[in-house]
Amino acid sequence: MEKTTFEFVQMDQDLPMRILHFSKENPQIYSQMDITEGNSGAISFIPIHWHKELELTYVVKGSLELRKNTKSKVYEDGSFFIVNSGEIHELKGTLSPEFNVICFIISYEFVKRYLPNIDTLYFDLGQTQQTHDKMAALFLSILESSQSEDPFANLSIQSDLLALFHLLCSHHLVDRKEEVLRSDYTNQLNQEILEYIHGHYAEKITLDDIATHFNFSREHFARVFKEQFSRTFLSYLTDYRLYRAFPEIMKGNKTIEIISQEHGFPSSKALIRHFKNVYQDTPIQYRKKNDVKILDHNDEINES
Known part of the structure; x- marks a missing residue:
C-alpha cells in the first residue's frame, strides 16, 4: 500500500x-x-x-x-x-x-x-x-x-x-x-492531494507529476488546486517544505545544504531565500534573535 x-x-x-x-x-x-x-x-x-x-x-x-x-x-x-x-x-x-x-x-x-x-x-x-x-x-x-x-x-x-x-x-x-455530505467527495479528494504532497514533498515532484497521479490534465489540476487552496501548487509545496525543515533549521545540528537536500529544496540558496521571505531574516540571524522551543509532537507517519 x-x-x-x-x-x-x-x-x-x-x-x-x-x-x-x-x-x-x-x-x-x-x-x-x-x-x-x-x-x-x-x-x-x-x-x-x-x-x-x-x-x-x-x-x-x-x-x-x-x-x-x-x-x-x-x-x-x-x-x-x-x-x-x-x-x-x-x-x-x-x-x-x-x-x-x-x-x-x-x-x-x-x-x-x-x-x-x-x-x-x-x-x-x-x-x-x-x-x-x-x-x-x-x-x-x-x-x-x-x-x-x-x-x-x-x-x-x-x-x-x-x-x-x-x-x-x-x-x-x-x-x-445534504450539501455538506455532497461536498465530502471534494473534501476527500483535497485530503488525498495533501497526503500525496506530504508524502512526497522531499522528492522532485512537479505539477505534471501530481496532475498525472490524480488523472487530471496539468492545466485542470492547477486551476482546481488554486480554487481549493487559494494558492498555487508550487507555492504550497515550497511552504510545506519550509514547514518541515523549520525544526531542523532551529536545532542547528545540520548544515543548510544538508537540510535543503533532505526537504526537497533545489539548493541551499533556495531554502535561505524562502526562509527570509517568510521570517525576514536568514536562518542564522533568526536563531540568534529568537529563543525557540521545539515541541516535536506531530512528526509521526500514518501508513495506509
Missing part, C-alpha cells in the same frame, strides 16, 4: 487531548504553529492540513484568521472556533503583547466513544451566547490544572473535559446537511 501522511497529533500523557497555550509569556514553536518573539513576532502560517482529532480554540486575547475548507474568518478577543474531524484548515495570526490563545486537540477515539456516529454529525459554534461563559471557565480551569504540580491534576482535567464535551453535544451538535 502507498505510504501517505496526515497531521498526526500526539496526545498529552494519560489524557485524551493535547493542551496548547500560546502567549507573549509562553512563546513556543512546534510543528503545527510557529510563534516568534520580537516586535513583529507573528504566528507564521500553519500549512493547510487535516487530522481526525477535534480542534477547539479559545482566542482569549488577540486575533487569528482561520481558513477552513474554502472559507476564511477572523476570530478576535473572547471568541471560540472549532475544526471538526477531517476538515482542511490553515491558521494565520500576529503575536501582540497581550496575545493569549488556548487550544485543545481532542482525541478522535474519545469523541467516537461518546458519539459512535460522529462521522454523520458535526459541531457548529455559530451561536455561543448560551455556552460562552461556561466554556471560557472550563478552558481556563483545564489550562490551570495542566500547569499545576498536583499529582492528580489529570483527574480534574478529564472532569472538565467531559463537562466541556457535554456543552458541545448539548448545544452545538448538528446533523450534517
